[in-house]
Amino acid sequence: MPQLNSVYRHREFQDLLTLSGYERAGGWNGLKATLEMSPDDALYAFHRSGLRGRGGAGFPMGRKASFLPKDSGRPTYVVCNADESEPGTFKDREILDNNPFQLVEGVAIASYGVGCERAYIYVRGEYGHQWDVLLRAIAECRATGRLGPDAFGPGAPFDITLYRGAGAYICGEETALLESLEGKRGQPRLKPPYPAVAGLYDCPTLINNVETLAALPPIMHRGADWYAALGPEKSPGTKIFSVSGHVLKPGNYEIVMGETTLRDLIFDLAGGLRDGREFKACWPGGSSVPVLTAEHLDTPLDYESLAGAGSFLGSGGCIVMDDSGCIVRASWRLAHFYRHESCGKCTPCREGTGWLEKILGRMVHGEGRLEDLAMLESLFGRISGRTLCALADGAVAPVQSALELFRDDFERVIEQGGSPVPEPMGVINA
């Protein structure tokens, strides 16, 4: 079960918070190799690497970059989505905390490929420390000419602007992020047009997640073929999984796609469960994906295998619950999250997420009725797929799957008159 720290270079090398430290660890070799190619060859390398978007949707990064028109006559932008807020996901935080220059280098590589002279990194408002780390990294790059008027060679400018959000999960949705970056309320746009054609300031825009962009420097240094050969053909490369909840060693684990199973991730890398506890459920790709049961533990961790098991790889935020937890209470807590974070633009989401929370809440608090199960089921199709963005689908997926896979638990909670608060796992001083 190979771990491979390709994005997490800070786990292999010391002192990556300074530019000189990053250079000693092989930093900038990826950009150097990229600048020796034509932009089209760089785009082709992104494509051949097979790298897919690590923010949640898994769309091939090279294809996305190839959608940007080259003859629009307008500036082209690259926007890095550092608005990490998906429940259970904290992988980008570790990159920002410890390896900021690799992200800067990745943003530069992508920008060279699509012909962008100014890129933006949109950082989650709550990430104050991470913001400070990035500020220092950008300042050092500007002071040394890594960013500025000659960043890509004499007379070839490139710079990065940092932009800080202010607390809104929805701003991780790419078009809501663009709205926010344009100084508006962060509400998603109707698509099409997609950001590749009309993104920031209506200009061609490539938006990628932190992990996606930070994956580029090693790809360009070691070669797209090296990356494409890691893991399965359709899901190549390394992926960081954040494991949390009822495990003994919560944390981030960067693994080669397809070579590790969900069981290995939870029971080996993340230390497994407490003595005497049984596995109950996990949400393998953040909270917006269908829940999985013990039956699915032997699923390899890659996009296709997790989809085949009925869930999604998503952001790689794997939330684990043992048999001390209650699936109804967990579903209610997630429904609360989506109700709180719904931006209110689309009625099915604004109203529907409220009803999901309300119905699950009364079950948890002993006021549920068996008819509520049918009412829940009637809601799913009236919320999912009827909105501008995927937040509503993400709100329904964990609840709908929980009801399908754990119907007995829902019925028992209703019949027993609620779900008592379980003893939480608490702090393990390992």
Next chain:
Amino acid sequence: MTAHEISEFLAPIRHEFADQRSLILPALRFAQEEQGWLPQEAMAAVAEATGYSQAYVESVASFYDRLYTEPVGRRVISVCTTLSCMLRGSDELLAHVAANIGTDGEGTSADGMFTLQRAECLGACDRAPCLQVDSGDQQGPLTHDDADAIIGALRADGAPTRYDR
């Protein structure tokens, strides 16, 4: 915070945005640093410095959780209560913090020192249960004694010189 001070803050970054409307969010964040929230005068100053109407500026500010349009305590304590943290005792941590600072759940303490709020996933599930003071480090995993120690240290520190929320 005056419009002039905000304009001076924006001057070095104005050229980085093709549309000046993008300056509203940085201006709001900067304006909030002074008092820790955004009174009407601060909104008016942001409006003047950016050239947008106060009504528009307020419509933007009201969208974001970490821009406060009502007064809050000198320190805002956010306890993450989303699923991973819930499984590790966040609800109990929240109740404990509330008891310590004397609020009934979420709210502001009588002495105005603390505002306690539930946060949605703070991106620190590996540190569950965790809390964040303003937008400082996500601290955890925390026992109730750890939380008491953090609150005690905050009481001793008093108010910060600038608020980063």
